[in-house]
Amino acid sequence: MNKIFAVAGVVIKELYRRKDFYVLFVLTAVLTLAAGAVNFFHDEKIIRYVKDLCLLLIWVSALLVAIITTARQIPAEREARTIFPLLAKPVSRAQVIAGKFLGCWLATGVALFIFYFFFAIITGSREHIWPVGVYLEAAWMQWAMLAIVIAMVLLGSIYFAAPSSTNVISFIVVAGILLVGGHLNAIALSQPEPMQTVLAWVYFVIPHLEWYDLRDFVVYDLGTVPARAVALATLYAAVWTGIFLLLAWFGFRRKNLTT
Amino acid sequence: MNVILKTEKLRVEYRNRDFRQQSKVALVGLDLEVHAGEIFGFLGPNGAGKTTTMNVLLGFVPPTSGAASLFGIDVRQPIARQRIGYLPELTYYYKFLTAEELLRFYAKIFGLTRAETDKRIAQLLKLVELEHAAKRPIKGYSKGMQQRVGIAQSLINNPDLLILDEPTSGLDPLGRMKVREIIQRLKDEGKTVFFSSHELGEVEAICDHVAIVHEGQLKATGTVAEISAGHTNLEQSFLKIVGYQTTLVP
Amino acid sequence: MKLSPLSLLVALLALAFTLATGLARRADNWSNRAKSDNVFGMLFGDGRKLFANHFFTMADVYFHSGYYPSVFDQGAAEQKEIIAASHGKKETEEDEKNENFLGKPKDWIDAFGRNFRITQHTHLEHQNEREMLPWLRLAADLDPQKIETYTVGAYFLREHLGRLEQAEAFLREGLRNNPDSCEILFELGRIFNDVHHDYDRARNVWQLGVRKFSTLPEQRQKDDKFVYEEFVVSLSHLERDAGNYALAIDWLRKAQKVSPVPGALQEQIDALQEKITSATPAKP
Numbered sequence: 093m094n095k096i097f098a099v100a101g102v103v104i105k106e107l108y109r110r111k112d113f114y115v116l117f118v119l120t121a122v123l124t125l126a127a128g129a130v131n132f133f134h135d136e137k138i139i140r141y142v143k144d145l146c147l148l149l150i151w152v153s154a155l156l157v158a159i160i161t162t163a164r165q166i167p168a169e170r171e172a173r174t175i176f177p178l179l180a181k182p183v184s185r186a187q188v189i190a191g192k193f194l195g196c197w198l199a200t201g202v203a204l205f206i207f208y209f210f211f212a213i214i215t216g217s218r219e220h221i222w223p224v225g226v227y228l229e230a231a232w233m234q235w236a237m238l239a240i241v242i243a244m245v246l247l248g249s250i251y252f253a254a255p256s257s258t259n260v261i262s263f264i265v266v267a268g269i270l271l272v273g274g275h276l277n278a279i280a281l282s283q284p285e286p287m288q289t290v291l292a293w294v295y296f297v298i299p300h301l302e303w304y305d306l307r308d309f310v311v312y313d314l315g316t317v318p319a320r321a322v323a324l325a326t327l328y329a330a331v332w333t334g335i336f337l338l339l340a341w342f343g344f345r346r347k348n349l350t351t
Numbered sequence: 352m353n354v355i356l357k358t359e360k361l362r363v364e365y366r367n368r369d370f371r372q373q374s375k376v377a378l379v380g381l382d383l384e385v386h387a388g389e390i391f392g393f394l395g396p397n398g399a400g401k402t403t404t405m406n407v408l409l410g411f412v413p414p415t416s417g418a419a420s421l422f423g424i425d426v427r428q429p430i431a432r433q434r435i436g437y438l439p440e441l442t443y444y445y446k447f448l449t450a451e452e453l454l455r456f457y458a459k460i461f462g463l464t465r466a467e468t469d470k471r472i473a474q475l476l477k478l479v480e481l482e483h484a485a486k487r488p489i490k491g492y493s494k495g496m497q498q499r500v501g502i503a504q505s506l507i508n509n510p511d512l513l514i515l516d517e518p519t520s521g522l523d524p525l526g527r528m529k530v531r532e533i534i535q536r537l538k539d540e541g542k543t544v545f546f547s548s549h550e551l552g553e554v555e556a557i558c559d560h561v562a563i564v565h566e567g568q569l570k571a572t573g574t575v576a577e578i579s580a581g582h583t584n585l586e587q588s589f590l591k592i593v594g595y596q597t598t599l600v601p
Numbered sequence: 602m603k604l605s606p607l608s609l610l611v612a613l614l615a616l617a618f619t620l621a622t623g624l625a626r627r628a629d630n631w632s633n634r635a636k637s638d639n640v641f642g643m644l645f646g647d648g649r650k651l652f653a654n655h656f657f658t659m660a661d662v663y664f665h666s667g668y669y670p671s672v673f674d675q676g677a678a679e680q681k682e683i684i685a686a687s688h689g690k691k692e693t694e695e696d697e698k699n700e701n702f703l704g705k706p707k708d709w710i711d712a713f714g715r716n717f718r719i720t721q722h723t724h725l726e727h728q729n730e731r732e733m734l735p736w737l738r739l740a741a742d743l744d745p746q747k748i749e750t751y752t753v754g755a756y757f758l759r760e761h762l763g764r765l766e767q768a769e770a771f772l773r774e775g776l777r778n779n780p781d782s783c784e785i786l787f788e789l790g791r792i793f794n795d796v797h798h799d800y801d802r803a804r805n806v807w808q809l810g811v812r813k814f815s816t817l818p819e820q821r822q823k824d825d826k827f828v829y830e831e832f833v834v835s836l837s838h839l840e841r842d843a844g845n846y847a848l849a850i851d852w853l854r855k856a857q858k859v860s861p862v863p864g865a866l867q868e869q870i871d872a873l874q875e876k877i878t879s880a881t882p883a884k885p
Contacts, residue, residue: 098459102445109447132735133758133767140663140732173443177504180409180437180514181460184429233717274714275673277707300710303717308667314719321716348365349411350402 095183099191100198107161107199116153117206123149124214139218140311146214147307150207151234155266157203158238162196162245163258166344170253175349185345189246193337196242201235229316230306236329237304241266243336244299250343266301274302299332355512355543356385356408361417363403363567377403379567380417385545385560387511390538392558392575393547396593400567401547405516408545409437421512433461436510440517442497446490450481450500453489454507461508475503478533495526502533513537515546519553531557555585565593645743653744660736660753667719670702730761741774748782751775755788765796783817783828786810790835800839807836826859837869846873 107113124146132138169175178188208231216222244265248258272279273295280291303325306317361381364374378400385391395401406412407419410426424431444453451472458468476482479499484492489500498521505513518534519527534544534557548554554561555575562572570592571578575585582588604612645652662669703720706712725732737754740747751772758768769792775785786806794803810832814822822829837852853870857863 094462095460098456101459102448102456105452106445106447130735132738133731133764135731135734138731138735141735172446173439173441174445175443176409176411176439177437177443177457177501178460179411180432180435180439181457182429182431182433183460187429272673274711275671277711278673296708296710300714303714306717308719312663312666312719314666317716321713324713325717346413348413350406 095187096191096194099178099183099188100195103161103165103192103195104199104202107157107203112160113157113203116156117203117210120146120149120153120207121210124210128214128218137218139215142218143211143215143311144307146211147230147310150204150211151305151307153207154200154204154234154238155241155263158196158200158242159245159259159262159266160255161199162192162242163249163262164255165192165196165246166249167253167255167258170349179349186341189337189341189344193243193246193333196246197235197239200238200242204231204235204238223310223313223315226310226313226316229322230310233304233306233317233322233325236326237301239333240299240301240329240336243333243340247336247340247343250340250347269298269301270305271302273298273300300328304329353387354384355387355422356383356391356420356545358383358404358407358419359417361404361407361419362415363400363407363412364415377567378407378414381564381567381569383562383569383572385512385543387543388538388541389559390534390544390557391546392554392561393545393564394549394551394554394561394589395547395564399564399593401564402516403567404564405514405547408514434508434511436505436508436513438501438505438513438515438518440520442489442494442501444489444497444500444504447488449486449488450476450492450503451485453500454503457504457507463508471507471509475506478506479503479529495522498522498526499529502530510542512543512545515544517548518546519548519550527553551584551586551589555579561585563589563592649743650747653740653747653750656736656740656743657747657750657753660733660740663733663736664725664730666721666723666725668722674702726761728762730757733757741771745775745778748775748779748784751779751782752784752788755792759792759796765792768792781813781816783810783814783825783832786813787828787831787835790832794835794839800843804836804839807832807839811836830856830859834866841873846877849873850877 124142127145128142166175169178175188179185208227212222212224212227241262245258245262248262249255252258252261276291276295276298280288280295283291309315309317358381361378361383362376363378364376366374381400381404383404393401393404403412407414408421408426410429410432413427419426421431422434426432445456448456454472454475455468458471463471472485476485479502481496481499481503484496489497492500502518505515513534515534518530522530531553534546537544538557558575560573561575561578563570563578571588578592579585579588582591703715703718706715734754734757737750737757740750741754744750751774755768755772755775758764758771769789772785772789772792776782776789779785787810790803790806790810793799793806811829814825814829814832817825833852833856837849837856840846840849840852850870850873853866853873857866857870860866
């Protein structure tokens, strides 16, 4: 486990030494503060649109951080050939995959924590309420979803040599699932065969990332989701993460890294 | 003496992505044995199979057939690399880390304790004369400094076998001398060094044992004296073994 | 001829300047975007209307605290009218709340997914309606010709938030951007009548509305007869309250022509006739 944490540590160091996260955080902060400063009908109690915007930016930023950071891990190691001194040590390829996953996941977790802290400060200063439980639940669910995304991107990065192609494909897949994943069953019903069967299969086969989006509960002050549902969703995320990591390992373990 | 590096009938074929083209055979039944305490020079012209052999020994490339082991353990097992150090030909390190962070990272991989790590890092930074730059990111280092970081990382676990890929290529005379001194020091400590090189004079000066590969096959192996027998020096012998005919008119 | 890089640069700059001065006037005719009176118009051109529609819908989403059908959900089309229906039609609110666009879960994924969706149909209340205002403001800025934005905004400002001056100001802004809008004139008249009790101004505004309505194309008049009915019924009530029963009857007779319930209006006319009769002293 120490070896996995060691690899993860390097990923985290890389994230905070690069500019990506800082740029996204500053952008989120500036846009949120600018939106919060707008005066609508001289009413200073209006806050939900600020929460909505800030959470949207957090979602987009966290996805960007997760996907961009993960997509470059293995290709960058191969391109810079840093993978060779690493694999010349007593570390297995499975441990490298696990370490890369853990590093990216922890790094996005840290980023998420900072984003949500900022969100809590902004909304708390306006609403004078601190629904920490709701925020923690929303952040936890988002982080669980990012685990699936990171594992999926890691798998993609084994097969697509260029990080840019992994980035684009991952964004399309994740955005597609988030936007229409939960509605594929309804769409399938309006399609002729064989499209109906294909879409129904896709609906059951894809990871349902849209479950993890609790922004509405935060924005509309609707409290928390039942803990049992959150626990089951976490388990679901763990299963999908495991599937993607195993597939990534299958691809990576016999890969000739010298070509 | 113990055999600590061994290959048996090692064969490596690189499959071509284009199925219409034949696969490329990089190694053909290579048998090698390196004994404990030796400095072993691994020679051959470009494309002879030296790097492929090293790639197999380090687990980067799986052998198509045959076997390779380090300390009696199959090279496909990560634990086989527990007692080795590896210095790549070029400086392939995380440039955003400092030298100290890089060494600490590799020490963790080897499972060194914190106290051992601190002590080892201090020793190595002193050895490669990088104490003053230990906390600076590697990306700001000169090429020579980066190569010295490489040497330090290859020794972090106090290895019994050191695998060096062209360790002096691209270094200035001072750097080369430094590397030679380190190799000599390791030999004095009873370590085994397996290294590939084009610098035949260097090999002649420091190696106990030499192997020459050409076109994926082992062409000759023995002590420097044995290989050079009947020739003026190792270079002449090497050229003859690889079948080089000079076109220069004397 | 040998041209130095510096002289080439100067020549190109001079050419760019000449072209710019020559083309500036023509460019004005290429697009209306540059002439737009607000920054959104300049940025998005006519595409801003799409954003305006989206923001107007967002106000509705907020009104329902996120309980809102997506484009994939059944019955989405009916639900889109909720805001329009909610103004002045409180009797339908309960019916609307009982509607469930989600239906029964189709499978276990759908059923489990509902844990993370808003499944309670609620409306904003207790002054929280203010949360809709930013979206309505943005919708008005992006598409000043979207009349519902002003009427809905003014309705919530007046009825739910008690901000009469802001409601009036918002309607006046809408009227400046849409001088021929009967809907805005009607809402403005309501503010004069119901809030300020300034019946003369209310009468003037509603009568202006009736006149504007009569200038609309025939098809528009047919489609928007509900607005006309509102004008004339409101005018009849205003005249009735002022004691001008004969005028009130005139307005009601006009309303009868477009009303789906002319019988009910006839009852009102009869009641007014009775009042006129009883008020007139018997001839000796």
